[in-house]
Amino acid sequence: DIQMTQSPSSLSASVGDRVTITCQASQDISNFLNWYQLRPGKAPNLLIYDASNLETGVPSRFSGSGSGTDFTFTISSLQPEDSATYYCQQYDNFPLTFGGGTKVEIK
Amino acid sequence: EVQLVESGGGLVPPGGSLRLSCAASGFTFNNYDINWVRQAPGKGLEWVSYISGTGTSIYYADSVKGRFTISRDNAKNSLYLQMNSLRAEDTAVYYCARDRIVGERSFDIWGQGTMVTVSS
Numbered sequence: 001d002i003q004m005t006q007s008p009s010s011l012s013a014s015v016g017d018r019v020t021i022t023c024q025a026s027q028d029i030s031n032f033l034n035w036y037q038l039r040p041g042k043a044p045n046l047l048i049y050d051a052s053n054l055e056t057g058v059p060s061r062f063s064g065s066g067s068g069t070d071f072t073f074t075i076s077s078l079q080p081e082d083s084a085t086y087y088c089q090q091y092d093n094f095p096l097t098f099g100g101g102t103k104v105e106i107k
Numbered sequence: 108e109v110q111l112v113e114s115g116g117g118l119v120p121p122g123g124s125l126r127l128s129c130a131a132s133g134f135t136f137n138n139y140d141i142n143w144v145r146q147a148p149g150k151g152l153e154w155v156s157y158i159s160g161t162g163t164s165i166y167y168a169d170s171v172k173g174r175f176t177i178s179r180d181n182a183k184n185s186l187y188l189q190m191n192s193l194r195a196e197d198t199a200v201y202y203c204a205r206d207r208i209v210g211e212r213s214f215d216i217w218g219q220g221t222m223v224t225v226s227s
Contacts, residue, residue: 032212044144044214044217049211050211095169096142096212097154099151
């Protein structure tokens with residue numbers, strides 16, 4: 001199985017800050033990586049697919065990059081509504097696997 | 108509106124069974140592959156199972172293989188998860204989630220989830 005190591009597990013930042021989350025795969029997954037946002041009581045929301053493509057309707061302050069084993073997710077200017085937990089997910093192979101999540105809090 | 112709605116969750120004793128359903132609307136159901144994903148209390152997301160649009164290709168997580176069965180009825184626009192031999196560690200919110208396009212396991216539409224609690 002492909003292990004996804006996500007860091008940090010949590011962070012606290014101010015409105016307007018740039019926030020970066022990393023995700024490392026245990027083997028080469030090309031660009032078969034997605035990023036999701038999960039807010040309490042709400043369904044998960046796809047933000048980025050294929051490592052760097054912004055899903056329709058998602059604000060442009062969200063972005064993703066990387067390929068192979070190392071990936072980065074960035075919020076360019078943190079907003080209050082971005083308080084959530086973020087997950088990476090690989091789909092190079094079954095079983096599909098998620099990172100452990102990064103909880104983003106607003107200071 | 109494109110929508111997935113889960114149902115069937117509840118409280119079940121260890122060793123018991125439960126059948127979850129996921130009703131789809133607003134899109135051509137049989138054109139899309141669908142997954143079950145769960146989140147245990149205080150834990151992260153865990154993929155559970157996948158079924159192709161035709162139902163001919165199926166995969167499971169090792170943690171549920173041999174106990175859970177995924178199926179779909181395209182005539183009824185519905186997805187199912189039959190869960191047998193339930194364990195405490197199966198306690199979670201269960202989501203159905205649609206693949207964005209065929210061959211790409213990016214989940215663009217999710218239901219609101221249904222809670223399964225395995226406890227005596």
